[in-house]
Amino acid sequence: MDYINTGADIDFAKYESFPFNAAAQVHKLMKRINGDGKEIKFIPDVPLFVVASEVDQTIDTKRTLAILNKWHKANTRTTQNEDTLIYYGHWKKLDNVSQSVNIHIPECGPQLLCSKVLGISHNGVPNSPKNPHYGLNGNYKYCEHHFGDETYNACKTMPVAPIGEITSANLDQNPVLRRLTFNPYFDHMADKMNDFVKAALEN
Incomplete structure (x- = not known):
């Protein structure tokens, strides 16, 4: 098989669709980063900027935070004071991240756009709600996750549908759910990223 799963492939x-080769390449890289097999022994002395969502169903957020923590504490680095994490979740889940x-x-x-979404997925993080393709009123x-099911057409054609991360709980409560493709906190993230880059350039 060439694909783990196939989709409609209508997003330009x-x-x-999810090809096996892409999964294999990511797996090889993750094994090195996670310390399995040939571990990455040299951690570049550059500031880290990480954006993570607690409920992401594709990215292992616990591992992301563990890697951030490990690299943050590396004694070969001098830029730790600039390391930045934007986290879409609860503080209690960050107990193992260095303060x-x-x-x-x-x-x-209650009046903000974020109150209308049911969790954030990684593929929504880099996109503004104003994005003409992936945004709130975008054409995509x-x-x-509904492909091959009768709910697929409903998901694509309903004028208004719940949007969020495709967790089991969200899907149980919402038979038709669109996966979030934009970041309701985009402006906040962009501001923090701008501050991060400025600080890095000054040091």
Whole structure:
């Protein structure tokens, strides 16, 4: 088999099917980063900027935080004070992250866009809600988790549908759910990234 799973492949910006080769390459890299096999022994002395979501169903957030913590504490680095984490989740899940990391958890109010989403996925993080393709009113609707099911067409055509991360709980409560393709905290993230880059350039 060439593909782990196949999709409709109607998104012009990226593939929807999941090829085995892509998974194999990522697996090889993860084994090195995680310390299995040939571990990466040299950690570059550059500041780290990480954005992670507690409920992401594709990225192993616990491992992401573990790697951040490990690299942050590396005694070969001098830029630890600039390491930054933006986290979409609860503080209690960050018990194992060093408190010397600059941690930002944006707040959400009842009238804000973030209050209308059911968790954030990694593929939504880099996109603005104003993005013409992936944004709130964009022309692309992520429904691949419904592909091959009768709910797929409903997901694609419903004028308004719940949006969020495709957790089991969310899918149980919402038979038709669009996966979030934008970041409701995008402006906050962009501001923090701008501050991070400025600080890195000054040092």
